[in-house]
Amino acid sequence: MKNKTALLFLILALTALLIGVFFGLLAALQYIIPDLLKDYIPFNKVRPFHVTSTISWIVLCATGSIYFFITQIEHLKLFSSKLIHTHFIIFIVTGIGIYVSFLTGKMEGREYLAYSPILTIPILLGWILFGVNYFKTIIQNVKNWPVYYWMWGTGIIFMIYHLSEAHFWLIPNFREYFIRDISVQWKSYGSFVGSWNMLVYGIAIYIMSKIKKDESSARGKTVFFFYFLGLTNLMFGWAHHTYIIPTQPWIRYVAYGVSMTEWILLIYIIREWKKSLTKEDKKSYCMAYKFLITADFWVFLNLILALLFSIPAINFFTHGTHITVAHSMGTTIGINTTILFASVFFIVSKINPSFKINQFAVKYGRNLFRISLFLFWITLLIAGVKKSYWMYFSENIFFSEMQDSLYYVYLAIFVFGMGLAISIISLGTVLIRVLTKTLKNQENLVLYSATLLIIINYQY
Amino acid sequence: MSNAKKNIIVISTLIVIFSIYNFSVYNLRDYKQPVKLSSKAIQGQQLWQENNCWSCHQIYGLGGYLGPDLTNTFSNPKKGKEYIKTFLNSGIKSMPKFNFSEDEKESIAIFLKYIDSTGYYPNYEANFKLNGWVELKYKDEE
Numbered sequence: 265m266k267n268k269t270a271l272l273f274l275i276l277a278l279t280a281l282l283i284g285v286f287f288g289l290l291a292a293l294q295y296i297i298p299d300l301l302k303d304y305i306p307f308n309k310v311r312p313f314h315v316t317s318t319i320s321w322i323v324l325c326a327t328g329s330i331y332f333f334i335t336q337i338e339h340l341k342l343f344s345s346k347l348i349h350t351h352f353i354i355f356i357v358t359g360i361g362i363y364v365s366f367l368t369g370k371m372e373g374r375e376y377l378a379y380s381p382i383l384t385i386p387i388l389l390g391w392i393l394f395g396v397n398y399f400k401t402i403i404q405n406v407k408n409w410p411v412y413y414w415m416w417g418t419g420i421i422f423m424i425y426h427l428s429e430a431h432f433w434l435i436p437n438f439r440e441y442f443i444r445d446i447s448v449q450w451k452s453y454g455s456f457v458g459s460w461n462m463l464v465y466g467i468a469i470y471i472m473s474k475i476k477k478d479e480s481s482a483r484g485k486t487v488f489f490f491y492f493l494g495l496t497n498l499m500f501g502w503a504h505h506t507y508i509i510p511t512q513p514w515i516r517y518v519a520y521g522v523s524m525t526e527w528i529l530l531i532y533i534i535r536e537w538k539k540s541l542t543k544e545d546k547k548s549y550c551m552a553y554k555f556l557i558t559a560d561f562w563v564f565l566n567l568i569l570a571l572l573f574s575i576p577a578i579n580f581f582t583h584g585t586h587i588t589v590a591h592s593m594g595t596t597i598g599i600n601t602t603i604l605f606a607s608v609f610f611i612v613s614k615i616n617p618s619f620k621i622n623q624f625a626v627k628y629g630r631n632l633f634r635i636s637l638f639l640f641w642i643t644l645l646i647a648g649v650k651k652s653y654w655m656y657f658s659e660n661i662f663f664s665e666m667q668d669s670l671y672y673v674y675l676a677i678f679v680f681g682m683g684l685a686i687s688i689i690s691l692g693t694v695l696i697r698v699l700t701k702t703l704k705n706q707e708n709l710v711l712y713s714a715t716l717l718i719i720i721n722y723q724y
Numbered sequence: 725m726s727n728a729k730k731n732i733i734v735i736s737t738l739i740v741i742f743s744i745y746n747f748s749v750y751n752l753r754d755y756k757q758p759v760k761l762s763s764k765a766i767q768g769q770q771l772w773q774e775n776n777c778w779s780c781h782q783i784y785g786l787g788g789y790l791g792p793d794l795t796n797t798f799s800n801p802k803k804g805k806e807y808i809k810t811f812l813n814s815g816i817k818s819m820p821k822f823n824f825s826e827d828e829k830e831s832i833a834i835f836l837k838y839i840d841s842t843g844y845y846p847n848y849e850a851n852f853k854l855n856g857w858v859e860l861k862y863k864d865e866e
Contacts, residue, residue, distance in 0.1 A: 584785025
């Protein structure tokens with residue numbers, strides 16, 4: 265294996281996941297013991313750490329997986345090795361820059377992108393380098409692209425566009441008109457998530473076709489129909505986040521129509537794939553397969569939830585409550601993280617065929633992951649229903665009283681969150697260990713060390 | 725025609741529609757009552773961002789859920805401007821004590837005043853339709 269930068273992306277991604285989980289627990293703790301940490305690291309400081317780390321996990325793991333599949337499984341000659349190295353260095357330096365800016369309290373951005381907007385420039389540059397390398401590699405080497413190549417390409421392009429769009433507020437003309445500003449802000453966020461979903465779902469389809477050893481499921485008319493449906497949702501389906509904002513009704517009409525088609529894409533593909541899968545194929549990538557089945561379950565649950573609250577009359581009551589959080593946790597953990605775990609286990613099965621998937625940390629880690637995530641999700645829904653009831657059906661009860669009445673629900677969220685954290689740490693550390701072992705004594709470990717040296721010099 | 729060409733045609737068509745759609749969204753005006761933030765309100769918005777107020781509070785239900793939604797706090801007869809300014813530096817429960825100057829507190833209050841003037845949340849007088857649609861009550865409607 266000549267180029268191991270893909271593995272460095274994966275190690276970085278898993279590290280970001282562990283950091284994100286740690287800060288997620290700290291954030292949840294503040295719901296049950298509000299005074300505990302507020303003098304040291306209050307909730308408004310913890311949340312950006314958690315959100316940035318978990319988003320980094322998703323995009324870095326997707327990036328590393330795509331680089332790995334192209335170079336190590338498809339054996340395509342990468343257009344430029346320098347570009348992938350530069351891409352990695354830019355992301356790791358910028359990532360450290362973001363954490364340093366958080367530690368020093370320099371957060372000038374907005375929700376989900378709290379860091380100083382200037383740091384978006386290198387992030388965009390990294391994505392552009394990724395795009396150039398990806399398209400140059402694929403166009404030169406592949407004819408009749410299967411759907412996952414289209415999905416990855418689309419994901420990269422739209423990621424660049426919507427990351428830029430999320431910073432339109434820097435233009436005074438946007439910022440001065442609050443309703444338009446908040447609409448465009450949430451438009452960009454909705455499509456930003458749609459963009460990484462393109463990358464992640466493309467990975468799911470790729471792994472499926474490899475386990476099944478049949479590319480036809482990634483080339484048929486149906487799968488392309490669903491790809492275009494997903495792309496339409498990415499472009500126009502964002503506004504169900506903003507049904508309640510007093511904007512032009514036509515935006516909400518469009519979103520209502522488009523949102524109704526949401527989520528059908530992946531569940532259809534996975535179900536069709538499962539029907540035709542033989543037992544022997546399943547065994548050969550056992551853990552990847554098991555995680556994809558878990559993702560299938562979460563697609564189903566989130567499909568129901570998403571379809572329900574895409575109906576404005578239901579959204580009216582769920583908006584602004586933990587039901588929205590349940591949906592976002594269901595998608596980012598239940599679907600995205602599960603597919604990305606499948607991807608990393610698939611990669612591990614390639615680089616280390618003797619890896620034991622039945623070892624304690626993996627076997628019980630996965631079971632704990634599934635159980636605690638489900639309970640976590642249910643308690644978030646309960647918290648959401650209770651808050652909605654308080655908002656619309658109770659009178660003269662203060663916000664703080666409502667929060668106090670939810671103490672045991674928040675406690676349950678913390679406990680199940682702890683279970684989830686333990687499972688993710690178990691799986692994550694095993695995967696980091698295997699990936700790091702593979703890197704040892706290889707030429708790219710030198711690059712890794714050199715990168716770290718550059719960063720240390722850069723910081724001091 | 726090859727499949728790749730067909731796909732490119734579909735994507736190009738979607739991108740053309742997307743461009744027109746984006747142009748419309750980017751030039752969007754408020755539906756009923758245009759509200760343009762003053763320089764003081766923008767200063768308050770900047771402070772709102774720099775201190776991650778969105779981590780705990782919502783506007784129009786968008787933001788964090790540890791604290792209350794602040795969309796209509798300014799016009800709430802039991803709360804209002806002084807209530808907002810008092811809370812900023814006193815803190816409560818998980819809300820830290822900030823150290824804003826009088827001018828900064830005023831800016832944040834003005835920002836919330838402008839937000840308040842754009843609409844209602846929760847929108848208690850919204851009108852529900854049988855097809856699942858919800859007609860919102862806008863700020864200048866009787």
